[in-house]
Amino acid sequence: MNKATIVVHSGEMDKLMSALIIGNGYLAMGGSVTLYFTFWGLLRLIKGQLSKGPLSKMNMLGLGSWMMRLRMKKKGVASPERLMTDFKALGGKVIACEMTMDVMGISKKRLDDSLIDEYGAVGLYVKESKEADLTLFI
Amino acid sequence: MNKATIVVHSGEMDKLMSALIIGNGYLAMGGSVTLYFTFWGLLRLIKGQLSKGPLSKMNMLGLGSWMMRLRMKKKGVASPERLMTDFKALGGKVIACEMTMDVMGISKKRLDDSLIDEYGAVGLYVKESKEADLTLFI
Amino acid sequence: MNKATIVVHSGEMDKLMSALIIGNGYLAMGGSVTLYFTFWGLLRLIKGQLSKGPLSKMNMLGLGSWMMRLRMKKKGVASPERLMTDFKALGGKVIACEMTMDVMGISKKRLDDSLIDEYGAVGLYVKESKEADLTLFI
Secondary structure, three states, rough: OOEEEEOOOOHHHHHHHHHHHHHHHHHHHOOOOEEOOHHHHOOOOOOOOOOOOOOOOOOHHHHHHHHHHHHHHOOOOOOOHHHHHHHOOOOOOOEEEHHHHHHOOOOOHHHHHHHHHHOOHHHHHHHHHOOOOOEEOO | OOEEEEOOOOOOOHHHHHHHHHHHHHHOOOEEEEEEOOOHHHOOOEOOOOOOOOOOOHHHOOHHHHHHHHHHHOOOOOOOHHHHHHHHHOEEEEEEHHHHHHHOOOOHHHOOHHHHEEEEOHHHHHHHHOOOOEEEOO | OOEEEEEEEEOOOOOOHHHHHHHHHHHHHOOOOEEEEEOHHHHOOOOOOOOOOOOOOOHHHHHHHHHHHHHHHHOHHHHHHHHHHHHHHHEEEEEEEEEEEHHHOOOOOHHHHHHHHHHOOHHHHHHHOOOOOOOEEE
16 A cells, blocks of 8 residues: 655656656555656656756766766666656556646647556646655655 | 645745645645745745746746746636635645745745745744645755 | 655755755654665765755855855854754664765765765665655655
């Protein structure tokens, strides 16, 4: 009876990775996980954009997102694409925020439908959260 | 017996909106909600500053906060002011962080007292959080 | 039976302070607290770097991190170093993310070992979080 709901508000690569790494860890230990993609986070669900977010701190250690990707690859850390594939394979649920789609003018056609389990608004997130033990806003 | 406590640490318009949209959704579904405004979030409680925060990502999609406001208006999405009015009408509670007021030199006179239910420090937040099911840091 | 787990993903001074202030408040009221330092947050565990993070919003009110530190000192607000010392004295637990150390090439030698209770990966965080009442991502 363990459940996590994570709001993915930020679109940066490092924050998306944290969301997916925590989500996958939670799933691997037998819990269920729902990710609610909203605001800048929703942009990552556009086809081909999953790992296209910038880093939240470009200048720390002089790491750009491409260099981060390179280092992760060298160290055998999964890419955002692989983390998402694992997330879905482990039974994780992805919700796309309809209000964000409307405000930003992003149609369903532009989103990667294969990743999305449900389209909904805040009511759906709240409903999912009421059953959750672990709640994060990223 | 459902309760949410949200720390509003960030002062950006999009993050404040996420806090209020989630808060209002939670209240609408019968829960109780406390928002704890601290650090940059507290600046939004200064008279007339509720929707004056920048966007957390200015360059994504080329959206500035004024353009975001315009798009939201066109799409019938409530403004931060309206979201806050609804939040209060639905029984939501707002706490202003006294430490932040002290450090930033912001007196009670400058804050919009009509929005604030209580002035307090971290002890008050922790007390509220101990009864909460949904806890977020925004 | 109250427990808080906080992911410290951000390395900015104001966000680290929020994490430590909330953590210390929670400990002071009889709870237990685990901080999981990952991504940019881990950089703050490098020797001498605890209060070297920039502010998350440099331009708001024109406050730089040095000016923030000066104001806090004047107002009697504890520094990040003091907050961390209190956190440890109150029994707070610090976990350093091994994946971040590996990706960023940060060896144990460079970290301030006196602050760190455990080195681990996401599985350790998830385990700690499953028992937690208050869960935050900062």
